[in-house]
Amino acid sequence: MRPAYVVRRIGFYVLICAITLFFAVPMLWIASAPFDASPGLGVHWPDWTLENVRKTLDHPYAMHSMVNSLLICVTTAVAVTAFAALASYALSRVRIPGRDALLYGLLLLSSVVTGTAAMVPIFVMMYQLGLIDSRFGVALVMTGGLLPAAIFILKDFVDAVPKSYEESARVFGASTGQILRDVVLPVARPGLATIMVWAFVNSWGNFLVPFLLIRSIEKQPGAVLMQTLTDEGGSVNLQVLPVFSLLFSIPVVVLYLLVNSRYGFRFHGGIKS
Amino acid sequence: MAGIDIEGLATVYPNGVRAVDGLDLHVADGEFFALLGPSGCGKTTLLRTIAGLEPASEGTVRIDATDVTRTEPGKRGVAMVFQDYALFPHMSVSENITYPLKVRRVAAATRADVASRTAGELSLDGLLERKPGQLSGGQQQRVALARAIASEGKVLLLDEPLSNLDARLRLEARTFLKKLQRDLGITTVFVTHDQAEALALADRIAVMDSGKLRQLGSPREVFARPANTFVANFIGSTPMNLLPGKVTTDGAVTVAGGSLPATTSSTPTDAEVTVGIRPEYLTLSTGDVAGPALRGEVVVAENLGTQSLVSVDCAGTLIGVTVPEETEPSPGTPVVLTAPASRVLLYTQDTGELLTSTDRTVGARS
Structure with missing residues (x-):
């Protein structure tokens, strides 16, 4: 394999990863934030709780x-x-x-x-x-x-x-x-x-x-x-x-x-x- | 049971095409009637006009002596099978067969009865719960027929009933259809472009061209004595020989460098005519014969199974003649062709109409 080809492939996959991440982050947020004890605007591993769900159900x-x-x-x-x-x-x-x-x-x-x-x-x-x-x-x-x-x-x-x-x-x-x-x-x-x-x-x-x-x-x-x-x-x-x-x-x-x-x-x- | 009377019927499309053009026709009670013609001749339009799916522009259609020209299709007492069968894909075979009864709000129990009885008659037992998509072409056709029969129409209309089947199945279905029609005794009109199908099935055939009736008669009449060169060309699996000729005094016509016997009593001597003779009615012999005959040389022989079609070059004109299998002369053989006078048909050269001799009834066999 020629180096130019390898570089091109690597560049391609990096781009794909960036695009995937761009679309995945909101999805990850919507999956994790509802069950997080301290939800923020970023995506992180949640501190599991159902308190938010209860709060939402109680919302007027x-x-x-x-x-x-x-x-x-x-x-x-x-x-x-x-x-x-x-x-x-x-x-x-x-x-x-x-x-x-x-x-x-x-x-x-x-x-x-x-x-x-x-x-x-x-x-x-x-x-x-x-x-x-x-x-x-x-x-x-x-x-x-x-x-x-x-x-x-x-x-x-x-x-x-x-x-x-x-x-x-x-x-x-x-x-x-x-x-x-x-x-x-x-x-x-x-x-x-x-x-x-x-x-x-x-x-x-x-x-x-x-x-x-x-x-x-x-x-x-x-x-x-x-x-x-x-x-x-x-x-x-x-x-x-x-x-x-x-x-x-x-x-x-x-x-x-x-x-x-x-x-x-x-x-x-x-x-x- | 009912007959169909058609008087001066014309169906004109909005673009001005006269698909059916001033037709008179009577279909007798219980008759199996064929509408035959090339595509675009108006035969399907005629069938659809009888069904009421196309409005008649002129003339009348009567079914069972009742004028139905302005009657809705559903109130004419006709049942129709479409070329594509038009089975409803979302309904089971049983629901399809009894749909005409459901429309009339017949009770479900009666419908189930009719479905199983009709399915039995058409050997569809065990298929009642299937969807049309799960059936073979032959089965689909029988379901369409079953539905038409279950609707208890006085008249059955079939649009190209066999054209969607493959060749072998078609012969089987043809026999089945003829037997079914005989058993039911229902007045049936069917449309076909296949002359062999019309000859095999029908009691009578109407040959159509450009919306007009070209000949009406039994299969035998239409085959043996075509009323004009159009019908002569259209009917028969081997094309009829149509040759320019001239009437001579002694009851014969000169044609292709020789002569053939003909009934010329109604034709003036020296008249220019078109001579029509079917390959099946010509006799080929290698020795010499007495009387009027054509002489020529064999060009090619085509195998048709039990017989062969031999093309003979008579003074520059190719004439077809059929001979029994294994009696084909080899190319180059000098041969003589003869025919009985009753089989030699004379047509006018300008209009192509048959010059009927007065001393014979149409369709008489020699």
């Missing part, structure tokens, strides 16, 4: 915010999946002039809807509708923001359902509703599962919408509460925050693993029979 708003998060995200995920299923089926099967332009347009604008740019008009709109400080209102805005991309992804799954399946059901006398329920949706199930998880994860981590639309602290979801986890002096509450972060990440991981083992998490259509 921590557990409550998790329930709020679940409420908002389940509503959003279910609404996005239901509406996206209906819309993508219609868009996949009905010939409308300019259909693709419409889809791309929606997709482009969706990033504006939940994005920062449209926050003022959305706030005004929700204010007029009397949906300020409402968890339902937050779910509604996030559903609106996620729908275009969800329709776009799901349409691919619905496109992959052979037309002959539907025609066959039609000849046997099935109504459009029966065809959708008995044939199209079951066949597109991997897509529906993917969209549901994707919508859940997106709304779970969304900070801006609930931050702007929810006033009372007892209605705030986890993503917003996390930044208010401070002690009396105003500095970060390092006993509650690590445990809260760990709890906050669990639903997303569990949901992903569940869907992945059942359907395979994927963003394209096609049928495995």
Whole structure:
């Protein structure tokens, strides 16, 4: 082996190690800090204790915010999946002039809807509708923001359902509703599962919408509460925050693993029979 | 049981293509009817129009004497098997077979009964709990048939029923299908591009081209007396010889440097015609013969199993003739070809239509 080659390999592995470390440190912190008697901002071998967990459970708003998060995200995920299923089926099967332009347009604008740019008009709109400080209102805005991309992804799954399946059901006398329920949706199930998880994860981590639309602290979801986890002096509450972060990440991981083992998490259509 | 009546039917696609173009057709009760033609001839569109999956642009479709032209597919009393079988991948065989009953909200117990009975008829016992993905191609086809039968339609429509099977299985399935249709006695229309399949299965064949009916008749009629050169070309595993010729006075046609006997009573003398003769109906001999005949030299012989297709060069024109196995003359042998007058068909040169002689019924055998 030539020395230049060895040097290059060593350099390569050092770089890989640095990058790995960069991503590993936060993970190590979230695994160790919750169970450390004196949690800090650095990573060190913990002095094992469950005191932090008890403190978090006793926190007046921590557990409550998790329930709020679940409420908002389940509503959003279910609404996005239901509406996206209906819309993508219609868009996949009905010939409308300019259909693709419409889809791309929606997709482009969706990033504006939940994005920062449209926050003022959305706030005004929700204010007029009397949906300020409402968890339902937050779910509604996030559903609106996620729908275009969800329709776009799901349409691919619905496109992959052979037309002959539907025609066959039609000849046997099935109504459009029966065809959708008995044939199209079951066949597109991997897509529906993917969209549901994707919508859940997106709304779970969304900070801006609930931050702007929810006033009372007892209605705030986890993503917003996390930044208010401070002690009396105003500095970060390092006993509650690590445990809260760990709890906050669990639903997303569990949901992903569940869907992945059942359907395979994927963003394209096609049928495995 | 029911017949199908089609009158002046046209199906026009939004892009202006007339896939079915003014068709009149009657399918009798209990008949096994084939729609045959090259791809793009409109046969599948016709089948789908009968099913109601394509809207008819003109004309009427009647099933069992009821006008169903504007009726929803599910209310026409038709059952259909699709080319890809369209079995629902998430349902078991039993659920697939009884789906038509589930749509009609038939009780689960009755459905289970129907599933096991129909599966028995189609030798699918023991497969009821499987998913379609776990079945062979032949089994999938039988499940699709079982589902169609379980739906108790008055008319069975099959779109290319055998095309998704491999060659050996296809013959098996063909026999099975014909026996099944006989046993059930259900009016059946099937679409195929394979002339051998149509000849083997059907009671009657409609040969289609460009959305129009080119010939309607029994397999025997369509094979022995094609109504035009299009059908003549399309039917038969060895292509029909179609040669330019001229009618002479003495009940014969001159063709390829020789002559053949023909029924020329309805044709003016000296008329330019296209002479059609199937290789199977030509007789090859090495000695000399009396009467009209073609003389030529053997060019090549192709083995077809029990017979061989011999190409004979007659005055520069290649003519195909089949001979029994092991009687093939070697290339270069001078031979004589003869045929009975009833097998020599005359077509007009411009339109390619058969010049029918008045003194004979269509399809009569010599």
